[in-house]
Structure formats: structure tokens, C-alpha cells
Amino acid sequence: MDGFDPDATAATLTQALRPFGSTARAAQEKRYLKSELEFIGVAMPDIRRVVKAAVKDHLAAHGKRGVRLDRETAVAWALALWQEPVHERRAAAIQILQLAVTRLAAADLATIERLIRDARTWAYVDPLAGNIAGAVALRDASSWERIDTWAVDGDFWVRRSALLALMPGIRADQPDLRRFVRYTDPMLAEREFFIRKAIGWVLREISRQDPNWVATWTEDHVAEISGVTFREAARYLPPETKAHLELRRARR
Structure with a gap:
């Protein structure tokens, strides 16, 4: 991560998103999600394209190809994006983590949990839990030690995350039915x-x-x-x- 400035890179990505924004879409999505965040009004397909292009450019500048960042860069970039209360920045942060999900490990679930607690909406919670936490747990069974605590957490978004983290295993034909029963019985x-x-x-x-x-x-x-x-x-x-x-x- 030598020479990488997460805040500057996050700001550059945000500027790349703005031309795709729509005032009407921003107002509509803000109402739909009942959110207090700022909305630029960028559609998710455009967010994905801009993020992928930004990641490719970053890697190309360091003589690398593809869209898989190293773990340290991905987490730092995502956290820099997340810290500003802007919907598209937070959606972009999740996209960056998803692109690097194979580089993440059980230890990174502490960061994912922090984002889930801050998210307060299914629009962020669901991909953080289902696409990221669950994918990490499918590769690294030690992840379940933390996810098991989510199932009995006082925050219903965190409890929901425990359930959704089961999804990648189910889709990979490795359903953890005992864990599902254990999670759902109290719910x-x-x-x-x-x-x-x-x-x-x-x-x-x-x-x-x-x-x-x-x-x-x-x-x-x-x-x-x-x-x-x-x-x-x-x-x-x-x-x-x-x-x-x-x-x-x-x-x-």
C-alpha cells in the first residue's frame, strides 16, 4: 500500500460518480430508503462500473492487472469512502470489498460488523452480510465464531446479518442446517x-x-x-x- 492515500482516492472516485447522478433519482432513493444520508442519484449499475474502472486504474498504475485489490488497500479505501455520509460512497465501499472478498479473512469480520452496525438499512446490511461476511465464512470456518454472536445480538440488523451470512453456503450446496436451526429458534x-x-x-x-x-x-x-x-x-x-x-x- 506504499504511497496509497485512501482519502484522496475516495475523493477521486466520488468525483467520478457525480456525472452519473440525477437529482430526481437522488430524491426518490432517499425517500425509498428513508435515509438521512446525502444522495447523488447514481444508479447501481453505474456505481459498479465506476468502481471497477477506478480499481483497474489503481492497479494499472502499480503495474498490475485485474480488479482484485490486496486486502490492506481494499479495506482502507472502503473505510475512507464509508466515513462520509453519502449513499453512493457507501455503496462504492461495499463494491470494493466485494471485488476483494477473496483476499479478506475472518479477522476482517470485525470491520464488516462495524459497518453493519453503522449501516441501519438493508441496502448496505444485506450485501455486507450475504456477499462479504458469508463468503469469507464459506472459505474460513473460524469466521463463524464471530457470526454466531451476531445471531443473539441486541441489534436486529446484526441478527439479520447472521441469517444472511448462511446464504453463500446454501448456494454452494453446503447448507449449514444445524446452524440455521440454532439461529432461528430464538428468533x-x-x-x-x-x-x-x-x-x-x-x-x-x-x-x-x-x-x-x-x-x-x-x-x-x-x-x-x-x-x-x-x-x-x-x-x-x-x-x-x-x-x-x-x-x-x-x-x-
Whole structure:
């Protein structure tokens, strides 16, 4: 990271984003996310393109090719972007971490947790948890020691993150069903929508590979789970299984 100035590089990237901004989009997204941050109004595809170009340029200036930064540079650049309360800077920070996710390790989850706690919205929490923390944990099982603490944290965004961190393993055909049960058992009585939705999302993803397991779990918990959890869990189940579960739910 010799000669790398994270703050200056973050400022340069921000200036590269501004021409893609739209006042109308900025106002719309600010309302949609109910956010107090500043919005430039840049669409996510443009954010991804600008970030990728900036990373390529940085690496090319150091005689390297590709879009994979070293761990130290990626984390420093992301934190410099994140420190300003601007939506696009924070979205860009996440993109930089995603591009470098194979360079991150379990020790970096302390930084990811810090960002999750500061995020306060699904727009940042979900990729930080599902695309970054979960991807690191899939490679390095020691990551679960920290993620397990998230499942019982007092902050519902952190609890949601524990659930979403299970997703990469499920998609890689390595579902950790015991961990899912351990995480969700204390959460089933929660009234928080973002927890209920996340439980359903994880079940929906598991059902793509193991519909029988999801059907059994859902039937066993049909009287406890919320409507949103049930709908997501049953979404991809066979029609006859879904109909049976709907009947059981109606009779609960």
C-alpha cells in the first residue's frame, strides 16, 4: 500500500460518480430508503462500473492487472469512502470489498460488523452480510465464531446479518442446517419484519435444493412463524406440499 492515500482516492472516485447522478433519482432513493444520508442519484449499475474502472486504474498504475485489490488497500479505501455520509460512497465501499472478498479473512469480520452496525438499512446490511461476511465464512470456518454472536445480538440488523451470512453456503450446496436451526429458534417469536423476512429468504434458498427439509421444518413450526416467513418458505415448494402447509396453517 506504499504511497496509497485512501482519502484522496475516495475523493477521486466520488468525483467520478457525480456525472452519473440525477437529482430526481437522488430524491426518490432517499425517500425509498428513508435515509438521512446525502444522495447523488447514481444508479447501481453505474456505481459498479465506476468502481471497477477506478480499481483497474489503481492497479494499472502499480503495474498490475485485474480488479482484485490486496486486502490492506481494499479495506482502507472502503473505510475512507464509508466515513462520509453519502449513499453512493457507501455503496462504492461495499463494491470494493466485494471485488476483494477473496483476499479478506475472518479477522476482517470485525470491520464488516462495524459497518453493519453503522449501516441501519438493508441496502448496505444485506450485501455486507450475504456477499462479504458469508463468503469469507464459506472459505474460513473460524469466521463463524464471530457470526454466531451476531445471531443473539441486541441489534436486529446484526441478527439479520447472521441469517444472511448462511446464504453463500446454501448456494454452494453446503447448507449449514444445524446452524440455521440454532439461529432461528430464538428468533421465531420476533415481530421485527426484517428478521421474519430473512428467515423466510433462507428457507426459500434451502428449498431449491432440499424442499423436503424445508417442508418438514415449516410444518413443525407452522403455528409459530409469521405470514411473511411462511410465504417465503413455501414459495418454491411443490404445489401439493404448499397446499398441504397452507391448510395446516389455516387450522392452527
